[in-house]
Amino acid sequence: MNSLDFSIVVQAWPYLWSGLLFSLSLTAAAFLVGMFLGTLFALVQHFELRILSQLVRSYVALMRSIPLILVLFWFFFLVPIVLGYLSGGGRPIPVGATYTAFITFGLFEAAYYSEIIRVGLRAVNKGQFEACQALALSTFDTYRHVVLPQVFRVASPIILSQTIILFQDTSLVYVLSLTDLLGAASKLAQLNGRLVEMYLAVAVVYLIISSAASQFVAWLRKNSAIAGAHR
Amino acid sequence: MQQERTVSLGDQASMVVVEHLVKRFGSFNALSDINLNVAKGEKIVLCGPSGSGKSTLIRCINHIEKPDAGRIVVDGIELTDRIRDINNVRCEVGMVFQSFNLFPHLSVIENCMLAPMKVRGLTQAEANDRAMMLLGKVRIHDQAKKYPAQLSGGQQQRVAIARALCMQPKIMLFDEPTSALDPEMVKEVLETMVELAQDGMTMVCVTHEMGFAREVADRVVFMDRGSIVEEGDPSTFFRAPNTERAKAFLNQIIH
Amino acid sequence: MFGVLLERTMDGQRYIDWLLSGLGWTLALAFFGWWIAFAIGIAVGIGRTVHNPFFRALARLYVEVFRNIPVLVQMFLWYFVLPELLPTTMGDWIKQIPPPWGSFFPALWCLGLYTAARIAEQVRAGIEALPNGQHEAAAALGLSGYLMYRHIILPQALRLIVPSLTSEVMGVYKNTSVALTIGLMELTAQARQISDATFQTFTAFGAATLIYLALALIAYQTMMLIDKAVRIPGTAPGREAVGSDFDDMKLESPLPGNMEVVK
Numbered sequence: 001m002n003s004l005d006f007s008i009v010v011q012a013w014p015y016l017w018s019g020l021l022f023s024l025s026l027t028a029a030a031f032l033v034g035m036f037l038g039t040l041f042a043l044v045q046h047f048e049l050r051i052l053s054q055l056v057r058s059y060v061a062l063m064r065s066i067p068l069i070l071v072l073f074w075f076f077f078l079v080p081i082v083l084g085y086l087s088g089g090g091r092p093i094p095v096g097a098t099y100t101a102f103i104t105f106g107l108f109e110a111a112y113y114s115e116i117i118r119v120g121l122r123a124v125n126k127g128q129f130e131a132c133q134a135l136a137l138s139t140f141d142t143y144r145h146v147v148l149p150q151v152f153r154v155a156s157p158i159i160l161s162q163t164i165i166l167f168q169d170t171s172l173v174y175v176l177s178l179t180d181l182l183g184a185a186s187k188l189a190q191l192n193g194r195l196v197e198m199y200l201a202v203a204v205v206y207l208i209i210s211s212a213a214s215q216f217v218a219w220l221r222k223n224s225a226i227a228g229a230h231r
Numbered sequence: 232m233q234q235e236r237t238v239s240l241g242d243q244a245s246m247v248v249v250e251h252l253v254k255r256f257g258s259f260n261a262l263s264d265i266n267l268n269v270a271k272g273e274k275i276v277l278c279g280p281s282g283s284g285k286s287t288l289i290r291c292i293n294h295i296e297k298p299d300a301g302r303i304v305v306d307g308i309e310l311t312d313r314i315r316d317i318n319n320v321r322c323e324v325g326m327v328f329q330s331f332n333l334f335p336h337l338s339v340i341e342n343c344m345l346a347p348m349k350v351r352g353l354t355q356a357e358a359n360d361r362a363m364m365l366l367g368k369v370r371i372h373d374q375a376k377k378y379p380a381q382l383s384g385g386q387q388q389r390v391a392i393a394r395a396l397c398m399q400p401k402i403m404l405f406d407e408p409t410s411a412l413d414p415e416m417v418k419e420v421l422e423t424m425v426e427l428a429q430d431g432m433t434m435v436c437v438t439h440e441m442g443f444a445r446e447v448a449d450r451v452v453f454m455d456r457g458s459i460v461e462e463g464d465p466s467t468f469f470r471a472p473n474t475e476r477a478k479a480f481l482n483q484i485i486h
Numbered sequence: 487m488f489g490v491l492l493e494r495t496m497d498g499q500r501y502i503d504w505l506l507s508g509l510g511w512t513l514a515l516a517f518f519g520w521w522i523a524f525a526i527g528i529a530v531g532i533g534r535t536v537h538n539p540f541f542r543a544l545a546r547l548y549v550e551v552f553r554n555i556p557v558l559v560q561m562f563l564w565y566f567v568l569p570e571l572l573p574t575t576m577g578d579w580i581k582q583i584p585p586p587w588g589s590f591f592p593a594l595w596c597l598g599l600y601t602a603a604r605i606a607e608q609v610r611a612g613i614e615a616l617p618n619g620q621h622e623a624a625a626a627l628g629l630s631g632y633l634m635y636r637h638i639i640l641p642q643a644l645r646l647i648v649p650s651l652t653s654e655v656m657g658v659y660k661n662t663s664v665a666l667t668i669g670l671m672e673l674t675a676q677a678r679q680i681s682d683a684t685f686q687t688f689t690a691f692g693a694a695t696l697i698y699l700a701l702a703l704i705a706y707q708t709m710m711l712i713d714k715a716v717r718i719p720g721t722a723p724g725r726e727a728v729g730s731d732f733d734d735m736k737l738e739s740p741l742p743g744n745m746e747v748v749k
Contacts, residue, residue, distance in 0.1 A: 062695075064702075067661070067662075069664065070663060070695065074691055077681075077688075127332035130326075130332060131333075131334070133294075133321065134295065134325070137345070141345075141350075145345055150335065168556035199562050200563070203563060206556055207551065210554035210555075
């Protein structure tokens with residue numbers, strides 16, 4: 001067993017930190033895009049809009065069945081082509097790995113968030129819809145002011161748990177050679193040869209962040225249970 | 232956006248007209264050829280054994296249940312499948328549910344302000360004033376900032392009544408408003424309903440509270456298995472019902 | 487479109503053979519990884535529910551560590567770091583193991599232990615979902631400890647969690663793809679290889695996608711069959727999907743706190 005020297009981690013910290021920031025920003029972006037699209041997808045299925053609903057369900061099933069790495073490869077290949085097609089030129093637009101990653105994670109997470117929200121929508125008491133109908137509220141107002149707020153409130157622990165999983169999954173951008181936390185550590189390890197310390201440091205950082213976030217979610221769950229019964 | 236109705240539609244003798252109403256759930260006939268007229272200012276109590284169709288009937292009046300056949304006219308508006316007609320009717324019809332159906336994530340006052348602002352186009356200040364006034368009428372204005380989960384059942388139901396009244400409906404429908412309440416809270420809700428009746432509101436109530444019916448109702452309508460079996464003024468109905476089924480029903484509930 | 491798969495490669499095989507070889511590694515990793523995970527997962531899951539505070543803490547620690555570190559990072563720890571941390575002779579021996587196996591075994595243990603943590607949480611939820619009366623009745627009959635778990639608690643808990651274990655099964659074969667980062671030529675790796683060699687990216691990835699979809703379907707149907715086979719007569723169906731609505735499956739589990747969707 002070679003002796004470990006963790007001072008190398010301290011030295012390397014600025015570079016690792018920039019990698020971590022990338023991971024966090026990717027997580028945040030994927031969260032925002034994923035929640036927005038996920039809500040749309042969930043509503044489409046909730047309203048059972050025939051063809052659109054089928055398309056969304058197929059998309060969600062697909063994203064949940066194939067590995068994220070494969071999805072990343074697919075999008076890396078497809079995004080330039082699709083963008084080129086959309087921009088009317090026909091030529092694939094070279095889009096860097098970074099943009100691909102952001103787009104991919106947003107679209108991928110949307111599938112998972114949409115399932116959570118869809119189940120949440122089904123769980124809303126029918127009486128709430130009837131009360132809105134009796135008050136002549138429009139469908140838009142019903143969902144905007146009564147239904148969706150309740151869904152998000154109830155589903156927030158699960159959504160946050162999913163986001164923690166998302167944060168961990170961002171490490172897979174390694175296969176696109178992007179410099180997230182793991183990528184930074186890997187690049188450094190190749191330079192300074194201190195694989196053990198670098199990778200252990202990465203593991204510890206993920207462990208601390210994910211663990212703390214999970215504790216927060218558990219606390220959130222307990223607290224929203226106390227705050228009044230669900231009527 | 233629905234405009235405020237400032238001009239009434241003249242002397243409408245009937246606030247609600249129901250003609251040949253039919254409603255089926257699958258193969259089950261919930262309502263068979265119902266005919267009913269409700270005059271302006273009249274208070275009707277619908278009673279009958281469970282499964283008789285009384286809830287279904289009032290839920291058809293504001294189109295929460297969609298009838299399979301027949302005609303419903305509310306305050307001169309023909310209730311068709313068109314969204315505009317449905318919404319127009321719902322503006323004039325207030326409904327109070329057995330399970331209150333308050334919006335748990337909104338405070339009491341916000342519950343009352345939402346529909347007037349979004350549907351009638353009131354400003355926040357106007358909606359607030361109206362809500363506080365009506366919460367005062369049901370004697371719960373001091374709880375305005377509280378959330379439904381913090382209130383008792385009786386208080387929640389009174390808020391539900393105020394919420395419906397904030398739309399200034401011409402007619403109020405009550406679907407077993409006290410059935411989900413603990414006995415000690417039934418009184419406060421019934422008292423509120425009695426005051427409402429005394430103010431001249433047209434009301435159709437599905438209820439088991441016969442004391443309330445005797446005190447307030449102009450007419451009792453007895454339903455059984457999807458049809459109207461008997462109707463009449465309360466004193467006659469309770470003392471000497473005509474039909475066997477009505478007699479049997481009353482025997483069961485009046486101990 | 488898929489014709490290219492039947493063409494000859496440089497080393498005399500056809501591209502489809504590459505794909506099948508990849509599939510073989512994927513299946514091997516998934517299969518053995520699952521059983522490791524299942525065995526350890528049950529043990530740790532039980533550990534989370536026993537009275538002994540020491541074992542509870544240990545189990546809790548296990549779950550926290552293996553759930554909160556990403557699979558890829560764990561993969562690197564097994565492949566790069568473990569040989570360094572072991573005594574030099576052992577470490578060197580490990581590093582000498584020739585390519586496919588040198589990647590396969592770290593990947594196997596990584597996947598097994600990672601998935602075990604997730605299964606442990608499901609098992610715990612299943613055990614906790616049982617009414618207290620089961621513990622009490624068993625105790626009253628003199629069954630305690632191993633006997634109680636073996637004959638009363640586990641049979642019921644495991645039946646309860648069959649629907650939610652479905653997503654763990656799917657998670658296992660999806661996570662096998664992470665092994666490509668340590669050099670295992672599993673299905674996704676082979677697809678990329680074919681794409682690089684033939685430039686028929688759509689075909690290569692499309693074939694892999696179809697295979698993964700088939701695996702998903704098989705996994706899902708198998709779990710449904712198992713659920714039906716082990717159902718206790720007289721109980722309601724464990725809220726399974728209506729028709730073949732694939733998506734409802736995971737989230738209709740009867741366990742409320744467990745709605746974490748697995749990748």
